[in-house]
Structure formats: structure tokens, C-alpha cells
Amino acid sequence: MKKVGLFGGTFNPPHIGHLIMANEVYAALGLSEVRFMPNAKAPHKVVSKSATNEQRLKMVELAIEDVPYFNAETFELERGGVSYTYDTMKVLREREPDVEFYFIIGGDMIDSLHTWYQIDELIELVNFVGVKRPGSEAKTDYNVRMVEAPEINLSSTFIRNRLQQQGSLQYLLPEAVERYIRKEGLYGATSDVSGN
Template sequence: MRRVGILGGTFNPPHCGHLLMANEAFHALKLDEVRFMPNAIPPHKEMHNLVTDEQRVQMLELAISDVPYFSIEKVELESGGISYTYNTMCLLQECEPDTTFYFIIGGDMIDSLHTWYHIEELVSFVQFVGIKRPGTAAKTMYPVQLLETPEMNLSSTVIRQRCQDGGPLKYILPEAVEAYIRKEGLYGARKTT
């Protein structure tokens, strides 16, 4: 059985917190790979349509390009519509019956698991892996394997605001992602030539 981690999110933009979560889970669980899975329309977050799906994928490709055990799972983007984890994981399980999936979530998502679509069925065939985040309780009645990892209080919202304000992005974004954001003038960042 292959052991595959799935880290879903808007990745708007992808940042060092995402990479840290994926890397910690990869090593702690001895996974074969971790796939970053961008949502089409997330059910739990307001989507800021400041960038295209293609730009989000491009930023992810830049962020993970030097890590051989990271890849991008585009199934939710290709399906379109609201991205319900239950539907996605049913599809992945059907396509890859010889794979055990570990769905990696942050503390904020752990706290809201009770609101997820078909959560009772989902926990019966997907192992949830939780990474604590500062300011979250990281508690739920559902089975979640909590990992002891360095905590990073970083969000895409903060990064988008910094881009708009001209604030520093070094060490919170991979260099290639920062360069891409500046080159494209995303999130109100000043364009570079």
C-alpha cells in the first residue's frame, strides 16, 4: 500500500507554513509523497478571486519544484464547483484502491470538522492528520492523529495584506513564489521588471 498525504487549501498564495506542514507530515508518517490539492471553490472559506486557478497552480509548482516527494493534485480544480473533501476522497480512493490517504489539516480545520460534508463517512476511510496552529484549540470528537511540529502562525490573508501594503515577504514565502507575485503584480504587489 502506498501512503499518500493530501494537503488541501486555496493556496492563495502558497507559503512556507504550507510547506512546513507537508514536510512534517511526510517525515512523521513515513509517507511516499504529499500532494498539494488546490480547491476549486472551498466550502469553509471565502475565496478571494484575486488570481486565476492557473496562477495558483503555477505558484505551487514554483514552491515545490525542488522537493521530489511533493506534487500537485488537480482533481478538485478539474471537477470544478464546491470542493467537498468527501467527494474528492471517494474519487481518489476509487482511482487508487492500493493507496492509504492521510488528509493533513491545520488546527482551524480540526476545530470545524463537525461542519464538514459527510464527515461521519469520511473518517471511516480517510486518516486525518492534524497540525496545531497558534490560536486554535485543535480539538474534535473525530479521530485525528495530531503531530508534534513547530507551530507557525502564518496565513495567506496576512501575506495578501503585506503584498498590498508593500510589507516584507522574505522567509514567509518561497523566493520563487515571491518573485512570481512581484513579476505578475498579484495581490496589489508592486510589479518588478
């Protein structure tokens, strides 16, 4: 059976922390691929409106373009509305019955797993894979397979704030993503890549 990782999130913008998490899970579990799945509207967070769904998808595509086993999954963006993982997994399981799905979540999401929509039914549809994040307990009563990965205290919020302060993004996200952000003027970015 094909093993596929699903990495859902706002990816507003995607950064190296996302890529490291996905790569560590890919290697640890021997997955066929990891699909980055931007959500249309996250049930757990209010998202800055400065990047459209199309722009977030484009940034994901740019972030993963050089990695053959990373792909973009557009299902939640195409469906629209609030992106509940339970609804998504029901459809994906029906669409791809020969695939075993592994849903990748960070420590902060593990801590709040008990609040997820239809969590008791969801846990029957998908394998949860957890990666610790700084500042999270990463504890839950639900079955989550933990994968060791370098803990990087980096968030999309940090990057958006850095852009608004005209600071450097060197090593924080893929260069192609930074170029796109500056070209589109997202998050208050200027076209000056040096940040000066």
C-alpha cells in the first residue's frame, strides 16, 4: 500500500521549518511522497488576509519545486469554506482507497487535538504523525506517532513580522518564495531583497 504524508496548514508563507518537518517525516516513515495541503479557511486560526489562496498555493509550489517527493494538494482550496480535516480525509480515502495517509502535525496542534472536529471518527481515517515544536507539550490521549526532527522556533507570523520591519529573510525560507513575496509586495515587503 502506498504511504502518503499530508501536511496541512495555512502556509502564509511556507518556510524552512515546514520543509524540515516534512522531510524528516518522509524519511522516518519511508513515505512515497508528502503533499503540502494549504487550507481554504483554517478552523483553528485567524489568518492574515495579505496573501490570497492562489498566492499561498503558488508559494507552496515554489517552496517544493526542487524536491521530487514533495507535491501540492489543492483539494481544500478547491472545495473552499472551513477546512475540517475529517471532511477532507473522508473524500481523500474514497478517492484513493489504495493509499495509507499520514497526517503531519506540529506539537501545538497535538496539544489541541482533542478540540478537532469529529476527532474520534477522524482518528479512524488517518494516521497522525507528530513533530515537536518549541513551546509545545506535544501531549495527547490520541494515538500520534512522534518523529524526531530538529526543533526550529520559526513561524509564518515571525516571517510576516520580519518583512514588515524590512528585516533579512536569509535562510528562513526558500529564495524562490522570498522573490515571489517581494515581487507581489506581500506582508508589507519591499522589492529590496537585502532588507535595507
